Amino acid sequence: MGKTLLVALGGNALLKPGQKGTAAQHVQNVDRVAEHLANLHNRGFRLVLTHGNGPQVGNILLQQEKARDYAPPLPLHVCVAQSQGMIGSFLQEALYNKLHARGFRVPVVTVVTQVLVDRDDPAFSHPTKPVGPYYPTRDRMDPRWKVIRTVKGFRRVVPSPRPKEIVEAAEIRKISRQAIVIAAGGGGVPVVRERGLRGVDAVIDKDLTAAKLAEAVQADILAILTDVDYVYLHYKQPNQKHLEKVTLDELQKYQAAGHFPPGSMGPKVQAAIRFLQRGGGKVIITSLDRLEDAIDGEWGTVVTKNK
């Protein structure tokens, strides 16, 4: 069998900046994703996919708010599950088609995935992740929500706890031996353990979940896709420098020096570090279009274990 490659699709892979999220936009974007993934399947890689859901879950929350006098809004964690179904169906259809057009009869399966977080995670006392629409006043906002005020209006913020465990991990691993699996979309449906599992309103960082998923499926390579081709030092400064081949130690050193901002490259670097610390072999951080080159070591940032 070939190597197992876990691909974490960035938001841009599904919707480009400015796109509102029509079906046609999704179909066009995932078609390009599927083309690249089919190339990798062709090269013998066993593929597992995960993806973001920011704009999609944003639309679902907006729709629920606008229709709240007609249909009850559902909790965020249920909206995440909805977005997994939605995005999974786009991806699985596109991939199935690309693969079958090339004569590959490999199945593609989307698994609705719950991710366990710790109810004592400090993130729960400090919600920071903005979700859903802006509100002109707080009147229509649930009084239990933590709310921030921005120039565009009031907005709900939710905790962003660390993923502890992928609830369906063992099953996803088994399925990945015989099918391409799409799992843990949007960082997963967050659940805490208290007697049983209970869904909670939070957003788990999708890159950190990707690292957990990569570990769960025993991936050889974790590929984190984003809108730039490389990880940079001194990003957008005159002395900006892109990273090609780095070791875990080097990356940690750069991280400690504050090179990677929390909202963008920070979580990707953190996910890379965790995967390598937990036994992973290689992490690629690059853009979708450069993924195949990066696998050949000819583009993108490639992080490996220390020598």
Added chain:
Amino acid sequence: MGKTLLVALGGNALLKPGQKGTAAQHVQNVDRVAEHLANLHNRGFRLVLTHGNGPQVGNILLQQEKARDYAPPLPLHVCVAQSQGMIGSFLQEALYNKLHARGFRVPVVTVVTQVLVDRDDPAFSHPTKPVGPYYPTRDRMDPRWKVIRTVKGFRRVVPSPRPKEIVEAAEIRKISRQAIVIAAGGGGVPVVRERGLRGVDAVIDKDLTAAKLAEAVQADILAILTDVDYVYLHYKQPNQKHLEKVTLDELQKYQAAGHFPPGSMGPKVQAAIRFLQRGGGKVIITSLDRLEDAIDGEWGTVVTKNK
């Protein structure tokens, strides 16, 4: 290994008449579903679940319509995938909790499921299934839609083609050997084959899909749950008579005599007949609360192959 039981949950199992579809209502209802299913797991049955999505997809369509000036509405088939994620997450959490509380470490997996329909199915020339909200005028309705006029306003109707094949059938069968699988919710995401697969706006009858799924997982028993305890002859007439044990031949005879109305018991009976004709052993049609009794042959309508 125990027998494989495919349970098709009726709409009432997820939301009761009059319930608007809050998370609390779903949680309370699926808790009862999970209790019964845990009992059956305890008795050694290998469980595969499927379910309706009428009220849930109705809410999604309504939300999309109310927010259409803010977020693009998605096609019905994408909404079905959303509802599979939503309902799957409710069911898998509840089932996981019931099973784990009793010490069963069985995984529960929801698979986003596409169902192939024939683009030449006569249903496509005669859309009959009403979906989504009522509109006071046709102005805001997509001009490509087939629309009917009712006393409550205009309403979109979509085709209800027959399920031909469950795209992820082989994977669902494999997963069902080691986990409880929730699949093909809402009758499945309808797709036609033209070069590849392409999602189409249609509603596949969930009971007919359940029969296909039962065949795919080689179920020993197909249990179709509804809001009544039995299949009836002369339903709601003075000479109403409930059916206990019937053979396939007998059921077909009653069907030919017009005992089962198209909108309610008709598709369930049709699903029962198809499953038995394709090699299935036994079909139960009853209510959720009577399922265990029906398995013991003490309640509900039980249909078996001809002697």
